[in-house]
Amino acid sequence: MPKSLTLIGRYTLLIVVALIFLFPIVFMLVSSLKPDLQLLRDSGSLLAFVPYGDLSFNNYIEAFQRVPIARFIFNSVLITSVTTLLSLVLNSMAGFALAVPRWKGKGLVLSMIIATLIVPFETIAIPLLLIVSKLPWISFSDCESGAFVCLTQNWLDTYHVQIIPFIVSAFAIFLFVQFFRSLPYELVEAARIDGASWFEIYRRIYVPISGPVFATVAILTFLAKWGDYLWPIMVVQSEELRPVQIGVSYFFQLNVAWGEIMAYLSIITIPVLILYLSLQRAFIESIAASGIKG
Amino acid sequence: MSMSSSVGKTAVSPTPPPAQTSKARRQEAWAGYGMIAPAVILLLAFLIVPFFMAFGFAFTNQRLISPNPTEFVGTRNFERLLTMRIFPNKAEVDPDTGEYILDEDGNYTFPRSRNFTRDNPDYPELDGLQEAYAWVSGDTQYLLLAGDSVFLRSLLNILYFTIIVVPVQGGLGLGLALLVNQKLRGINIFRTIYFIPVVISMVIVSILWRFIYDGNNGLLNSLLSMLSFGSFQPIDWLGNEKTSMPAIIIMSVWQGVGFHMVIWLAGLQTIPGVLYEAAAVAGASTWQQFRYVTWPGLRNTFVFVLITITMAAFGLFTQVDIMTRGGPLDSTTTVIHQMVQRGFNKQDIAYGSAISVFFFLMVLTVALIQRYLTREND
DSSP states (O other), X not given: OXXXXXXXXXXXXXXXXXXXXXXXXXXXXXXXXXXXXHHHHHTTSGGGXXXXXXXXXXXXXXXXXXXXXXXXXXXXXXXXXXXXXXXXXXXXXXXXXXXXXXOTTHHHHHHHHHHGGGOOHHHHHHHHHHHHTTOEEEESSSOGGGOSSEEEEOOSSSSGGGTGGGSOOHHHHHHHHHHHHTSOXXXXXXXXXXXXXXXXXXXXXXXXXXXXXXXXXXXXXXXXXXXXXXXXXXXXXXXXXXXXXXXXXXXXXXXXXXXXXXXXXXXXXXXXXXXXXXXXXXXXXXXXXXXXXX | OHHHHHHHHHOOOOOOXXXXXXXXXXXXXXXXXXXXXXXXXXXXXXXXXXXXXXXHHTTBOOOSSOSSOOOBOTTHHHHHHHOEEEEEEEOOBOTTTOOBOBOTTSOBOOOOTHHHHSSXXXXXXXXXXXXXXXXXXTTEEEEEEESSHHHHHHHHHHHHHHHHHHHHHHHHHHHHHHHHTSOOTTHHHHHHHHHHHHHSOHHHHHHHHHHHHOTTTOHHHHHHHHHTTTOOOOOOXXXXXXXXXXXXXXXXXXXXXXXXXXXXXHHHTTSOHHHHHHHHHTTOOHHHHIIIIIHHHTHHHHHHHHHHHHHHHHTXXXXXXXXXXXXXXXXXXXXXXXXXXXXXXXXXHHHHHHHHHHHHHHHHHHHHHHHHHTGGGO
């Protein structure tokens, strides 16, 4: 076969497969701009994928008016970013403690953390639900008789119940341990001679040169937390605390207007898509890193 | 599991700094304790303690909110979860004539299963069981009775899902990886596109696919109708108990396969190019190259992919909860869906915990198989 022909064949295959992955997303974006009547009419043909006719942002305006989408997005961004940030700090510190300084019991703690990798979240979700319903929290707002601060008992239906249990990840600690161990120990020796404390060695030497592993952990935490569904459906009741995933699933159950639902889905998807497309190399390398180490 | 071994392998014991004072050594130890402490405390509180509590609660009657004190109930929850009996149900005979009672179509009639499972003193071992399946052979109807027929159904559903998804998603993932591992201009664009469904959350993907599977105006029905020039009768893919699970399988593979493409790709790129050059010099065909160079180099990746898909498949929940809520007729309910139904919706923490423990044992079994498959590398 001539070389140019095989080349055309290869590209054809690549493009056909690409269409399979893209068609629902194109359908979503195009439909979000169409009025409902046209949307239903077009869904019977390839026109479903063609942005034409009476295009407008009306569906978006309607969706925004009907549900507090901005609030849901704010909640998700808050929960995801705080979790990711705290996860980077605490897991990298733990990874450093397990990789660099010597202390009694280190091997045991590391084995314990590695052993927890086998426990899927689903296994602990139900008992965790009971635990968080009984945990205390310092409250500044819900106090009786006008007290300024008091103890409340029950984490259900709060922001922190969506954050605190997910900060520490055995897998993230494991990635940090691996990375920190690959760095030359001379760094530590030189710093110790200069009188640096262990925390300074972590903060000023290890953290600045470990960008790649921080990026990997940030992306993996972000992906998991942003898409989380099982936990928030169990612990969040109030509308004002809902993350986007829960918000959209309620909206979807109440609503039959396709265009509005598509607008809602697009609003949530577009920022993530932009983030992914601008950092796609880092995203793909993070996933690959999670496999190679396995 | 296998991760622990690679930690051991990469462990580089640092050369001990010379002549350290005991004060410096104490400082070093305290730094270690101080920096590990927050992680250990959170891990204990939100993972290790609930893990052991799952085992504890599974043997009690704990509820989320209850006026009565919690009691130890032994293995009652597990008995309900796992009891299964096959009961031969003889066709009904007219006591006067001794002949079979037939229905209008001339088929045998059988006594209802509840005659045996509700307070029947002759069958104490069947008391409280529920009919899960029934099939007829001659004049006997065999009843599969279970302590919890919906849970049994969820277990069979999840096995069905896993048996299909693991080879299909694993195989397609490898195919895609080979496809995007070619040295072609612009190949990175395709790699990026194939991975897009992974970054879009499962909730969004599930809702989107509801519209593809819709019984009236769904894209799938339109496409099939177009391809068959209008002779295709529309199907409510998610509303039909025969098509609901296959529909969820296809959509799950569509969403997840990009993830495993990347894992396979990472494996492919660890195979040294020299091996391919040597194979080419020896005159190996494309298939022979794959069979004797690529495939042996992917052994560890293969096990990893197999295990991660299996474990994710066992945990199937989000798609089902959004697309079908386990229906129709429990045809898409899953182990985790049942765990949430009982533990959360019905607030039966004890029974939900028993399902959690069972789920953990499923995952543990797979992990032990992985350990066994990769043993020679340890």
